[in-house]
Amino acid sequence: SHKEKERSSSHGKRGMTLEEDLNETNRFYLEKGKAVIHKKPTPIQIVNVDYPKRSAAVIKEAYFKQASTTDYNGVYNGYYIDFEAKETRNKNSFPLQNFHEHQLIHMEQIEKHKGIGFVIIRFSSTEEIYLLPYNAFKKYWDRMINGGRKSMTKDEIMQDGYPLTLGLQPRIDYLKIVDHLCTLSDEGTR
Amino acid sequence: SHKEKERSSSHGKRGMTLEEDLNETNRFYLEKGKAVIHKKPTPIQIVNVDYPKRSAAVIKEAYFKQASTTDYNGVYNGYYIDFEAKETRNKNSFPLQNFHEHQLIHMEQIEKHKGIGFVIIRFSSTEEIYLLPYNAFKKYWDRMINGGRKSMTKDEIMQDGYPLTLGLQPRIDYLKIVDHLCTLSDEGTR
Ligand SMILES: [Mg+2]
Ligand SMILES: [Mg+2]
Numbered sequence: 001s002h003k004e005k006e007r008s009s010s011h012g013k014r015g016m017t018l019e020e021d022l023n024e025t026n027r028f029y030l031e032k033g034k035a036v037i038h039k040k041p042t043p044i045q046i047v048n049v050d051y052p053k054r055s056a057a058v059i060k061e062a063y064f065k066q067a068s069t070t071d072y073n074g075v076y077n078g079y080y081i082d083f084e085a086k087e088t089r090n091k092n093s094f095p096l097q098n099f100h101e102h103q104l105i106h107m108e109q110i111e112k113h114k115g116i117g118f119v120i121i122r123f124s125s126t127e128e129i130y131l132l133p134y135n136a137f138k139k140y141w142d143r144m145i146n147g148g149r150k151s152m153t154k155d156e157i158m159q160d161g162y163p164l165t166l167g168l169q170p171r172i173d174y175l176k177i178v179d180h181l182c183t184l185s186d187e188g189t190r
Numbered sequence: 191s192h193k194e195k196e197r198s199s200s201h202g203k204r205g206m207t208l209e210e211d212l213n214e215t216n217r218f219y220l221e222k223g224k225a226v227i228h229k230k231p232t233p234i235q236i237v238n239v240d241y242p243k244r245s246a247a248v249i250k251e252a253y254f255k256q257a258s259t260t261d262y263n264g265v266y267n268g269y270y271i272d273f274e275a276k277e278t279r280n281k282n283s284f285p286l287q288n289f290h291e292h293q294l295i296h297m298e299q300i301e302k303h304k305g306i307g308f309v310i311i312r313f314s315s316t317e318e319i320y321l322l323p324y325n326a327f328k329k330y331w332d333r334m335i336n337g338g339r340k341s342m343t344k345d346e347i348m349q350d351g352y353p354l355t356l357g358l359q360p361r362i363d364y365l366k367i368v369d370h371l372c373t374l375s376d377e378g379t380r
Contacts, residue, residue, distance in 0.1 A: 036299045038259055041233040044249065059234065059252035069228055073263060075270035078304030082265070109226045114268030 016171075018087045018122045018129070022072065025170040035175060037074030037081055043067050069106045070117075076175060079182050080115035082107065087122040093151040094121055096144050104141055107134045116181050120164070120174060121157070129164040131177045136160035206361075208277045208312040208319070212262065215360040225365060227264030227271055233257050259296045260307075266365060269372050270305035272297065277312040283341040284311055286334050294331055297324045306371050310354070310364060311347070319354040321367045326350035 016024070019039070029035040048061035070084040084107075086098045099119075107117040117134035132152075139160070140152045162177045206214070209229070219225040238251035260274040274297075276288045289309075297307040307324035322342075329350070330342045352367045 030299070033299075033302065036296070036303050036305070041231040041257075043231040044234050044252070056253055059249065059254070062234070062249040062252055063246055064249070067231075075272070075300060075303045075305040078270070080265035080268070080270040106226070109220070109223075110265060112223070113226050113265045115226070115265040 018085050018120070018124075019071075021166070021171040022085055022120065025172045025174070026072070026074075028170040029175065035074060035076035035081070037072055037076065039072050040067070040069065066100065066102075068102055070103055076116075076178060077182070079178075079185075080110070080113075081178060082110045082115050083118045083120055085120045085122075087124045089124055090151075091123065091125055091154075093153050094123070094157060095151045096141060097150060099141070104138070108138070111135070114185070116178060116185060118178075118181065120172070121161075123154070127166060129166065129172060130157050130161035131164055131174055132157060132161040133181055208275050208310070208314075209261075211356070211361040212275055212310065215362045215364070216262070216264075218360040219365065225264060225266035225271070227262055227266065229262050230257070230259065256290065256292075258292055260293055266306075266368060267372070269368075269375075270300070270303075271368060272300045272305050273308045273310055275310045275312075277314045279314055280341075281313065281315055281344075283343050284313070284347060285341045286331060287340060289331070294328070298328070301325070304375070306368060306375060308368075308371065310362070311351075313344070317356060319356065319362060320347050320351035321354055321364055322347060322351040323371055 023039055026035075026037045026039070029037060043065040044059075045063045045065045046059055046061075047063070048059070050058040050060050052058065070082055072085065073080070073082040075081065084099065084103055086094075088094050088098065110117040111134055119132050119134070119137050120129065121132065122129045137152075140156065144150050162180075164172050164174055164177070167173060213229055216225075216227045216229070219227060233255040234249075235253045235255045236249055236251075237253065238249070240248040240250050242248065260272055262275065263270070263272040265271065274289065274293055276284075278284050278288065300307040301324055309322050309324070309327050310319065311322065312319045327342075330346065334340050352370075354362050354364055354367070357363060
């Protein structure tokens with residue numbers, strides 16, 4: 001996540017990062033009473049804290065820890081929602097090493113407990129965004145594990161995923177697709 | 191949460207803090223495939239980071255931020271679960287100023303979206319633990335807002351809440367009570 005922030009500053013005038021767009025979107029959903037979905041704070045290993053008299057505690061030494069779960073979770077119409085968001089500068093494929101094994105394990109557990117798990121990915125050069133349900137994503141992850149290619153091609157993503165167009169309010173209206181996934185989940189056809 | 195950690199060290203031999211017990215419990219639930227519930231990382235405002243060559247980024251200045259949500263959330267049997275955990279050293283009442291208004295607002299939103307919201311509170315001197323469903327908790331919060339007492343008495347907590355006994359595996363088996371709340375939620379009688 002701190003890496004994503006570094007990357008965002010090099011974005012410059014090209015607009016907001018995927019994370020910023022999703023945070024805006026979630027603020028909009030919350031305000032309109034559509035869903036309660038938040039980004040989890042970045043996990044930090046705190047090593048040294050100063051407690052000055054009469055002022056706030058200052059963390060003097062700390063390190064970024066690897067998250068054990070995904071970036072976002074919350075509730076929508078009684079459904080547990082859980083997803084990871086990632087960007088790439090690649091043009092024709094999405095590298096899978098952007099994800100960590102424990103995130104896949106987490107999403108597997110979410111599905112098992114009847115939550116709705118997915119990834120939202122963006123090709124930052126073209127600003128194309130896709131929502132890929134966990135089961136589709138897992139197919140490509142397993143292919144890599146079994147010695148196949150270490151990325152998903154854009155054609156594969158277009159085939160198995162749902163395109164998300166950038167709007168104003170909300171910026172990325174992913175709940176439309178989540179609605180559809182919830183229906184599939186109820187029908188047990190996901 | 192950093193305050194809770196300070197408090198815990200003064201606990202000394204009296205055992206684990208409520209947070210440690212709940213983290214253990216959640217690890218057990220996860221391992222046994224019963225639920226996926228995690229504590230959210232403590233939110234930190236990062237001000238200054240060093241990026242030394244060939245080694246990990248070091249956070250040199252950061253501050254604790256107030257959380258905008260509750261401590262724990264996750265999924266259990268398709269239900270969205272969300273709760274806050276707090277301890278007191280008081281013997282006969284639980285002070286409400288341990289909670290923040292935005293946590294109440296968050297729990298209100300959770301209920302509206304058909305999630306299961308509650309608080310787990312511990313009287314640390316006697317190690318008594320109670321689960322209080324959001325609607326019961328809200329009653330006492332509203333009493334305070336309307337000029338009433340700034341705490342819940344232990345009698346009130348015993349009447350409206352569910353006692354949780356300390357065990358070994360899991361340490362605090364709160365899912366038993368959550369099961370009951372889910373049933374009430376389905377019946378629309380909560
Ligand atoms: Mg991410
Ligand atoms: Mg707490």
